[in-house]
Amino acid sequence: MARLFDVLPGQEVPVGGIWSGFKKLWADSPAKENRAVQLNLVLHLGANTKPTDAQVQFENTLKFAQRYPCRVVVLCPDFDDKAPAEIRAKIYGECFLGKSKNDTRCVEIVLLHYTMKVREHLENQVSVCLSTDMPLYYWGHQFSSAKRLSDYDYLLTQSQRILFDSAIAPADTFTFPWPNQSAVRDLAYTRTLPLRQNLGQFLSRYSPDAISGGLKKVTIRHREQFSAEAACLLGWVKKGLVRSGVNVSQVQFVVVPEKCPGCFAMEFGYDAKNKKKIFCWSADLSKDRAKFTGDLGTGKTTLDAAAHFLAPEQALAEAMFF
Structure with a gap:
């Protein structure tokens, strides 16, 4: 799964230097004074995600951000038992012109690659990356088992919406005891x-x-x-x-x-x-x-x-x- 982190765009920064990295990234941007975001989105790339698919979903997120300025955290887990205990980070920022010259929509994306040995520290790292005064949405993409999502209780309980796609979701998605069933949405249904x-x-x-x-x-x-x-x-x-x-x-x-x-x-x-x-x-x-x-x-x-x-x-x- 490290390949997903490697193929996605962004500038690698120390995990502790994410926000100083964004400050430097926006320093010379015309949008540095007007890049407010409206929501947080966590895109969780599951075990079945291929590198080309990850790139497609990244582009879809950018298209979404053209209408809804947001802060995005992309989770790129590494399931290799022999992988070292580590969290790596990338940052990516882009702004889009809206309906007028004064209408600028921006997206800030943090990509986190992590191994299972540091899984217990992930929630703290994700919470640091989010804008605390904005609503949170969680999108689980190509996960191999809904049961494995139980480890991400913070995201499942705090998110206003939990998104999955029944066209690619595992069978236990429909029997999984979601903590907040009313928040769950199927992208296959919304497509219709x-x-x-x-x-x-x-x-x-x-x-x-x-x-x-x-x-x-x-x-x-x-x-x-x-x-x-x-x-x-x-x-x-x-x-x-x-x-x-x-x-x-x-x-x-x-x-x-x-x-x-x-x-x-x-x-x-x-x-x-x-x-x-x-x-x-x-x-x-x-x-x-x-x-x-x-x-x-x-x-x-x-x-x-x-x-x-x-x-x-x-x-x-x-x-x-x-």
Whole structure:
């Protein structure tokens, strides 16, 4: 895991010299008098993170910071039992021009490489790196086991949001006893926001009774790589049907992975008394387009719409703040 620390950008500094390093870094910057941050974000790169993936997430964090100035601590653990007891640090700072010349957004990033032999000292080091008067958010990326996160109780209990991605999270993520379950957010779910908005807007033209009457089956088809997003969309549909008074135990829910470039689709099936009812949504995310076809008793309607996931930095914001 030391490779992650090595491939990510930044200037290496002594652990005790992080803030003097930032002072020197900003000394000649035009933004030195106007670089207030709005939040703290801890990005924890887990055991399954590859160097190229770490670089991608670093870039996503920078894109996020263009809208939300923040102080970031990137944790790069080293799981090698033979590694020496050490903590290494890097610092990185960058500013972005906002909507005007006077609107400057900045990010301060501290990268910490640490071995398991010094794990007990990590919380103190992280707390020193954070801005104490700003809210804290924790993002666990590519961790191999949720159980191992128990060692990071400070981050799990103090964070306003705990972010993970069910598309890459281990199975025990869903059974892990999170200290604050209400703070946990799934990035796979937030990525589907544009899809859920379009589906909700189209279905809102019908009464709950028109949607639920005679409903027997809900089928979701998806590209094989979108299984996590499909599961999230299915959960969203179930909750909507429950709110409409549907007994979901009497409805068959089917999720079918398919080999297609960017496909995502949903279809409702009705009983014999309502066989003329139609609801079908078919999307091609690779082309950012979808088609709705609906007839739930008020005449047939078709509609073309966009269809895409939120960009990673937008999904981060959605998961943190909403």
